[in-house]
Amino acid sequence: MRLSLISLVFVFIFTLPLPATAEPRNLELLKREIRAYVASGEYDREVAAVAKQAAAWIETRVTKRQPGERLAVVFDLDDTLWSSWPDLKVYDFGWNDATWVAWVEAARAPAIRPVQAVYQVTRQLGLEVFFLTTRTERERKATERNLSNIGCCECTALIMQPEGDTRTAVVFKTAERRRLTAEGYAIIANIGDQTSDVAGGFAERAFKLPNPFYLTE
Ligand SMILES: [Mg+2]
Secondary structure, eight states: OHHHHHHHHHHHHHTSOOOOOOOOOOHHHHHHHHHHHHHTTHHHHHHHHHHHHHHHHHHHHHTTOOTTOEEEEEEOOBTTTBOOHHHHHHTTTOOOHHHHHHHHHHTOOOBOHHHHHHHHHHHHTTOEEEEEEEEEGGGHHHHHHHHHHTTOOOOSEEEEEOTTOOOOHHHHHHHHHHHHHHTTEEEEEEEESSHHHHOSOOSSEEEEOOOOSOOOO
């Protein structure tokens, strides 16, 4: 009787839930998970699905265009119109000013094809294209070279963040879409990979691409 009571106590103690741990997820395991997400093609599939929705919306919206409406589509650049995966992969998701400058200057970011197709649809429909990026003015020449390299150099404006501007991405980008709206553009679609790209309004529809690689606020 006494033994079984002791056994019961042991069973009770060892079946108690473990206390919640404060240890965050292991960084290396998370990197493996992200690499597998890309290598499996799942990332590409999710990007393509969002881009397809955007293209379908743009094509539908154009049919309802009111006389005099200046329809526009806003695209983010990094990991929206083009991929920085080659750079992320080489540096194992690391980031610093020097490697970033080299990557921008190389102007070799490859197009994200499904989003490039959205750009092409937008141009074919005769709509305004705005590129809106937190890349700064000093990166303009290299950014234009990259746009040219992927055949996406026709736009109404490439809007870049001024040097020394300390606003967050979401504040800067929202202010720019507000300005475009005030200038009379109807932004029918806004496409980006960060929540800071698509928050803040001033677009009829926002399309958020996946990006588990980094966060821009
Ligand atoms: Mg981006």
